Amino acid sequence: MQVTLSISKIALALALVLALIAMVGCGTTATTVPPTLGPGTLSAQPTQSVVSPPTNPPVIEPTVTTPLSTDTPGATSGVPSPTKFAVAVTTPTNVSAPRATTTTQASSSARPAVPTGKIAYTLVTGEAPKFHTVWLAGPDGSSQRQILTHAQWPALSPEGGRIAYLGSPEGGSKGLYIANADGSGSVLVVNESGACCMSWSPDGQWVVYAISPRPNQPGGNLSKIKIDGAYKTIVPLGVVGNGPSFSSDGKQVVYSGSIPNQGSLGLMLVSAEGGAPRQITTDNGGNAQWSPRGDKIVYHANDGAGHRQVFVVNTDGSGKKQLTNGKSNDGQPIWSRDGSSIFWRSDQNGTAWAIYVMNADGSNQRKLINNVAPDPTFWGWESLSASQ
Incomplete structure (x- = not known):
């Protein structure tokens, strides 16, 4: 009986010890496993608890x-x-x-486009020829300076070193003159008082112009003269008009005129060697200038509301686009030599004449030079000029 009781007590005590050991083992696993377990156990069980924490920080x-x-x-x-x-x-x-x-x-x-080169223009302050002066300015309107008196209709050579103009010097003959771009060294090359509307060929070898048979009436027979120092080679183009201008390749001339007894006045094209003309517009436009890129012509014409405006058109007469608008009279357009801009003159709604510039598409219209009155009689035929 006592032996049985002792065995039972021992068994109970052993069970309690085992239970206590089990409880202690569960409670100390987290703290005792790293120092007591061998390498095999560390890779088998604690991999999740030991490897996972180092993995998270590099990601986070x-x-x-x-x-x-x-x-x-x-x-x-x-x-x-x-x-x-x-x-x-x-x-x-x-x-x-x-x-x-x-x-x-x-x-x-x-x-705004940034044109290069320089521009030439007339400034008229009185009726007498001595009050007709030619000026140069930078493409931004700066560096304005007078270079000629008794002069109008300036046309700068493409390279900018020479200038053609209609001169009427005191004691001299009225006609077409060629001078250096600073106004020095003037030479009479066409001794005709009715000469006007000059324009240079792109290579600077020719000047095309018109000879009017009537006083104070610009336009007439178109001819070109070779600028070679002798000034003896003159080629009539066989057409009548005004405001002639060479194409960008020098092969054609655009001018204002009409086919005799046919249709309205407008822009005409003729070979630079002469021949049969071809009309591309019928809007009484004039002062046409071929773009340096060769794809468009800028000119002025009436807008149908009694005002003169600036237009561009493709060289075949298509795609006409009005660039200026309003109640001002806008005319005398000319391309910058790089083709990025167009200069023109405006009476600013009748307040004062000024020279403006705009991008080739008509945007960014802005004033360059104020108070530059043209000849009131010839302003619709005369042109600005630009060079490199």
């Missing part, structure tokens, strides 16, 4: 700290941070592409 830290560390320089340098750029790759690709296109189109019409 780049995600959090990299954008923060690179976003600060981005804010100061104007360069988007990687985080913002990652978003922009998808969303702003669709948004920024249209914006870029719109901005480019807007800036092309909003950004």
Whole structure:
């Protein structure tokens, strides 16, 4: 009986000890496993508890700290941070592409062209010839300077070194003169008082002009003269008109006129060697100037409301476009030598004459030089001039 009781007590005590050991083992596994378990056990069981914690920090830290560390320089340098750029790759690709296109189109019409070279123009302050002067200015209206008196209808040579003009010097003959671009060294090359409307060929070898048979009436028989120092070679073109101008390749001449007994006045084309003319407009336009690029002609004509405006048209007469509008009289247009801009003269609604410039498409119209009155009789036939 006592032996049985002792065995029972021993068994109970042993069970309690085992239970206690089990309880202690469960409670100390997290703290005792790393120092007591061998390498085999460490790789088998604690892999999840030991490997997982080191794995998380490398994933979390780049995600959090990299954008923060690179976003600060981005804010100061104007360069988007990687985080913002990652978003922009998808969303702003669709948004920024249209914006870029719109901005480019807007800036092309909003950004003023920057023409090169120089412009020549007349300034008339009285009726007498001595009050008819020719001036030069930069393409931005700067560096204005008088170079000639008793002169009008200036035409700068393409390279800008010479100038043709209608001169009427005191004690001299009225006619077509050639001078250096500073006004020095004038030479009479066409001794005709009715000479007018001069224009240079692109190679600077010829000047085309008109001879009027009637006083104070510009226009007449068109001819060209070779600028070779002898000034003896004159080629009649066999047509009648005014405001002749060479094409950009020198092979044709555009002028204002009409086919005799046929239709209205307008822009005409004829070979630079003469021949049968061809009419491309019938709007009584004049003062035509071929673009340096050879694809368009700028000129002035009435707008149907009693005002003269500036137009461009393709060289075949198609695609006519009005560039100026309003109640001003706008005329005497001329291309800049690089073809990016058009200069013209305006009476500014009758307030004062000024020279303006605009982009070749008609945008960015802005005033360059104020108070530059033309000859009131001939302003509709005379032209500005531009060179390199």
